[in-house]
Amino acid sequence: MRGQNGRWRLVSPKKSRMLAPPSSYGERHTGDVVNNVMKELMALKRPNAISFSKKNAVRPFEDATSLEFWSQKNDASLFVVGQTTKKRPNGLTFVRTFDGKVLDMCEVGIENFVSMNEFKTPKAAPGHKPMMHFASELFDTHPRFIQLKSLLMDFFNGEVVDQIHLTGLEHVISITLAPTPDSLTSTSMALDGADQTDAKNLPKVHIRAYTTKLLASGVRTPRVELVPMGPSLDLALRRHQPADAEVWKMAMKRPKMKKQDVEKGLGKKRKNLEVDEMGDLRGRLHVAKQDLGKLQTRKMKGLKKGFGGAESDADEEDEEDAGPKQKRQRADSL
Numbered sequence: 001m002r003g004q005n006g007r008w009r010l011v012s013p014k015k016s017r018m019l020a021p022p023s024s025y026g027e028r029h030t031g032d033v034v035n036n037v038m039k040e041l042m043a044l045k046r047p048n049a050i051s052f053s054k055k056n057a058v059r060p061f062e063d064a065t066s067l068e069f070w071s072q073k074n075d076a077s078l079f080v081v082g083q084t085t086k087k088r089p090n091g092l093t094f095v096r097t098f099d100g101k102v103l104d105m106c107e108v109g110i111e112n113f114v115s116m117n118e119f120k121t122p123k124a125a126p127g128h129k130p131m132m133h134f135a136s137e138l139f140d141t142h143p144r145f146i147q148l149k150s151l152l153m154d155f156f157n158g159e160v161v162d163q164i165h166l167t168g169l170e171h172v173i174s175i176t177l178a179p180t181p182d183s184l185t186s187t188s189m190a191l192d193g194a195d196q197t198d199a200k201n202l203p204k205v206h207i208r209a210y211t212t213k214l215l216a217s218g219v220r221t222p223r224v225e226l227v228p229m230g231p232s233l234d235l236a237l238r239r240h241q242p243a244d245a246e247v248w249k250m251a252m253k254r255p256k257m258k259k260q261d262v263e264k265g266l267g268k269k270r271k272n273l274e275v276d277e278m279g280d281l282r283g284r285l286h287v288a289k290q291d292l293g294k295l296q297t298r299k300m301k302g303l304k305k306g307f308g309g310a311e312s313d314a315d316e317e318d319e320e321d322a323g324p325k326q327k328r329q330r331a332d333s334l
Helices: 032-045 065-074 143-156 187-192 245-251 259-263 309-321 324-333
Strands: 078-083 091-098 101-114 131-135 171-177 205-215 223-241 273-275 281-283
Touching: 032 078, 032 091, 032 101, 032 143, 032 223, 065 078, 065 091, 065 101, 078 143, 091 143, 091 245, 101 143, 101 245, 131 143, 143 171, 143 223
Parallel strands: 131 171
Antiparallel strands: 078 091, 091 101, 101 223, 171 205, 205 223, 273 281
């Protein structure tokens, strides 16, 4: 996604961060469950995440001014705000911004949580990009789940890569839904009146994280098994704020590429030149091996050739050859 300057993306490996400010406003606060979930999400997002630990009066659906201020100050495009109230206990709000303004929001409630510490299994190394798996047709048909899928994809997104080695894929994040009610099985119902469906009637969202284990299979491709890593989350959809149609269109806008670039596969066939998916031309320069011995350094007296030992030895030899009168004259001059 691009900003108005033509080069800013909504999600970038270095700029996509999670800001998790606890809230304290009247009865608003964070409990142990929300705090632990925040820590687990931070563990999955490291090192591309930062955490806010101060108590702030944050009400995303009522006033998003503070979030927009943090977005510009920290160069962050995605927030996760944790709050617990009597009416909405153990709540998480995913907030996505565009051009310094709130784009859309989705609030979920934590129904069940199992920490990583409960799983006595190996964990994935920080910074590795996970494989995302969405198991339900509602993620492609229902507007609420389409929005949630987009937010989760942006949240867990890492560095964009074209290819990946099988051994480099360390963990998988699976998002599934509870049994779909009969009222949502019809595609026409999902497209026409799904957005008006009561959130209580929507199926629960189950998030599971696994590490991959490669086993011998007798062929070149190994057999892959999934080992539960944690955390385990069961979420219920609550409030949401969809993106404005015009702003969403602007956020999804990409520059038009030339026809020859498209035909050549984004310029990959041209030597040392390529055009990325955002339309930017990137080149690669090859520099010959440099001789550091001829590198120009700062001109200092101590770095001059022959300074110190060589010149002092020569002075001592001259003094030995000179007579007593010359030695006294040199001593007087010193």
